[in-house]
């Protein structure tokens with residue numbers, strides 16, 4: 001259950017102020033910027049962030065289309081003030097004062113493509129947006145959604161290092177959709193209440209680098225090795241399942257917006273001092289030999305408070321971990337090389 005402060009704020013926003021409730025004023029002001037806000041993910045994500053009572057200002061930035069999205073979303077009677085920003089000239093205004101910046105800018109996959117096939121276009125987009133973040137809101141928590149996450153997060157880190165603003169506690173690759181999928185698929189197979197399911201997903205965000213740890217899933221269920229293998233494969237191929245079903249019209253947008261909103265909400269709760277906020281994310285890490293890795297992360301007032309280790313793994317998961325390391329390593333190195341060459 002959410003802490004009562006958030007329930008009280010929701011009631012207050014609805015004009016139904018319970019006795020002894022906190023008022024909206026007692027929740028800190030928080031500005032969230034969405035970069036790529038007119039896109040397939042950006043629009044529903046803008047909607048979900050507008051519904052979040054922890055947000056006081058919502059800045060919607062894209063190279064095109066944001067005035068319409070901002071006008072539309074701004075009519076919703078919730079706490080945040082919404083502003084749309086379009087084109088590079090307005091990027092500084094969109095970013096200034098942001099506490100959390102979410103980046104779903106970039107091209108999505110078509111059937112037959114890997115996430116790495118998006119590198120040539122999206123690497124440059126993420127690089128230039130991160131250069132602006134370093135300049136205009138260097139203290140913001142940055143949530144990178146743009147693919148390939150296994151490379152775009154290292155690119156962002158290099159850009160911030162060059163600008164002298166890198167803080168490993170503040171950079172996140174959003175892998176929440178892998179967790180969302182693992183929970184859904186596990187609940188279906190184990191026949192348990194999906195709302196109660198927890199499954200950590202570690203590694204990276206592409207194919208075999210996505211490693212769901214079903215041995216740690218709760219509530220416990222007696223699934224066969226074959227079931228676990230099938231669930232693992234479906235989680236790893238979840239993105240491709242959607243790309244194929246959309247048949248050329250892009251990749252996951254609605255489930256991704258949901259996942260992005262969950263992760264941004266966790267970041268805001270951490271910033272606001274809510275205790276024990278834990279989500280999986282692709283972060284700077286010492287958990288393995290790789291400089292970036294996704295695992296459970298405790299979020300706090302400065303971003304990452306603690307990167308949790310992997311816990312006990314099954315033999316199948318140990319094998320999966322060994323297999324994913326070389327691929328993830330090469331995607332990370334590709335990102336670092338790009339950021340330092342161009």
Ligand SMILES: NC(=O)C1=CN([C@@H]2O[C@H](COP(=O)(O)OP(=O)(O)OC[C@H]3O[C@@H](n4cnc5c(N)ncnc54)[C@H](O)[C@@H]3O)[C@@H](O)[C@H]2O)C=CC1
Pocket residue numbers: 035036037038039040041042061062063064104105106107108109118122125129144145146147148149174175176177178205250251252253256
């Ligand atoms: N991390 C994850 O789990 C997931 C990541 N993705 C990735 O998210 C990205 C976006 O996907 P969609 O929203 O479906 O694509 P989309 O094409 O519908 O939207 C992308 C938006 O980015 C904008 N954009 C392009 N260059 C920009 C720039 N320099 N500055 C600001 N905005 C810019 C476009 O104008 C467009 O509105 C893709 O790279 C996709 O692969 C998608 C699903 C899940």
Ligand SMILES: O=C([O-])CC(=O)C(=O)O
Pocket residue numbers: 108109115147177238239240242243251252
């Ligand atoms: O598969 C894609 O290209 C988009 C994505 O990252 C996902 O849905 O997990």
